[in-house]
Amino acid sequence: MNDHEIFELEDVVLQEGATLRHARLAYKTFGTLNEDKSNAIVYPTWYSGRHWENEWLIGEGMALDPNEYFIIIPNMLGNGVSSSPSNTPPPYDNARFPHVTLYDNVGVQHRLVTEHFGIEKLALVTGWSMGAQQTYQWAVSYPDMVERMLPFCGSSKTSRHNFVFLEGVKAALTADDAFKNGWYDEQPIKGLRSMARVYAGWGFSQAFYWDEVYKEKLGFSSLEDFLVGFWEGFFLDGRDANNLLAMLWTWQNGDVGKTPGFDGDHVRALGAIKAKAIVMPAEKDLYFPPEDEEYAVGHMTNAEAELRVIPGVWGHFAGGGLNPEDTEFIDNGLKELLDS
Structure with a gap:
């Protein structure tokens, strides 16, 4: 772009x-x-x-x-x-x-x-x-x-609870062996997909999932389809792991x-x-x-x-x-x- x-x-x-x-x-x-x-x-x-x-x-x-x-x-x-x-x-x-x-x-x-x-x-x-x-x-x-x-x-100001949520996201991303402490040759795809799965439980509400809004409003055929098609797809769409971590630090330290x-x-x-x-x-x-x-x-x-x-x-x-x-x-x- x-x-x-x-x-x-x-x-x-x-x-x-x-x-x-x-x-x-x-x-x-x-x-x-x-x-x-x-x-x-x-x-x-x-x-x-x-x-x-x-x-x-x-x-x-x-x-x-x-x-x-x-x-x-x-x-x-x-x-x-x-x-x-x-x-x-x-x-x-x-x-x-x-x-x-x-x-x-x-x-x-x-x-x-x-x-x-x-x-x-x-x-x-x-x-x-x-x-x-x-x-x-x-x-x-x-x-x-x-x-x-x-x-x-x-x-x-980023709350302590928000900070902890982001720690979970960060841990999922960096646990991928391919991450190599940020010196990867290719994107740590496993880590990005794991990060997406963690994020999925936070981006939408409990009621959103209870009502299966992802089917009715977003056109996904199942919960797994939504987790892969929306969430994993979201973080694999040209997003770089180190960039995500840099912005995550900014967010965690917002005040x-x-x-x-x-x-x-x-x-x-x-x-x-x-x-x-x-x-x-x-x-x-x-x-x-x-x-x-x-x-x-x-x-x-x-x-x-x-x-x-x-x-x-x-x-x-x-x-x-x-x-x-x-x-x-x-x-x-x-x-x-x-x-x-």
């Missing part, structure tokens, strides 16, 4: 101390930036996602309408399109790729928005999952720049309290947010549950913030663009927020 542009970052000093040299931020835009540069939206990617996998929420007549807004999709560092283990030259290649934080990701996105496009205000930042984490980070890092935010199925100036105080960081917000967890999300986001909204004391729960059985993938009813719910929230 070469339908994107590259912003050359040169050398980026990361929050953990390493310097990512000749760093590159891949991005795609939709629509046209208006004369006063007031119609810009940033819509970051998610764990393992690439820019084209965000496009389901963009279209004529939708909230993210390219006829009205200039929409920027920046690819997260580590996703295989921006600078990543799989495309970085030695010495920081493959298993030696440095640790990247959400703060680092948003920092380079900010450079793209301000240095390249000359944008001073963002009408909206939104995103799913790790895209939601980056949405929170934008609003904390640049509170006077972000006018509105709608994070869906994500969090401002807006680690933003410089807050000394690790998550609550104080939430209090710095000024953007008008609709926060949208999914009713049955197993690792970003609504009660966590209710806590976050309760501490966004300087923002006009609302918790609005996506109903239904789709769990985390309520935010993945698979279910038209969930897409409509998210889109309606975005429209309301943008019209405010």
Whole structure:
């Protein structure tokens, strides 16, 4: 997929101390930036996602309408399109790729928005999952720049339970002998398939499986067909093991309290947010549950913030663009927020 542009970052000093040299931020835009540069939206990617996998929420007549807004999709560092283990030259290649934080990701996105496009205000930042984490980070890092935010199925701080879930995913991937501590010659297929099986129990809710929604709505013929055809296929679709591990580290260490100036105080960081917000967890999300986001909204004391729960059985993938009813719910929230 070469339908994107590259912003050359040169050398980026990361929050953990390493310097990512000749760093590159891949991005795609939709629509046209208006004369006063007031119609810009940033819509970051998610764990393992690439820019084209965000496009389901963009279209004529939708909230993210390219006829009205200039929409920027920046690819997260580590996703295989921006600078990543799989495309970085030695010495920081493959298993030696440095640790990247959400703060680092948003920092380079900010450079793209301000240095390249000359944008001073963002009408909206939104995103799913790790895209939601980056949405929170934008609003904390640049509170006077972000006018509105709608994070869906994500969090401002990775919970301990979420951390443990990701440890299981990581263990399944790296147990494959072919992984070779990250210095593999070919993708560790057994590990990727095992990772998919672990992830399958978390991405959708118990009710989704009880009701066999994978048959009725997604067209899979059996549970095993779904586990192979959807889940194994998902992680075998051009996804690199070291890239997945790099983004997993970013996710596990997500916390807006680690933003410089807050000394690790998550609550104080939430209090710095000024953007008008609709926060949208999914009713049955197993690792970003609504009660966590209710806590976050309760501490966004300087923002006009609302918790609005996506109903239904789709769990985390309520935010993945698979279910038209969930897409409509998210889109309606975005429209309301943008019209405010």
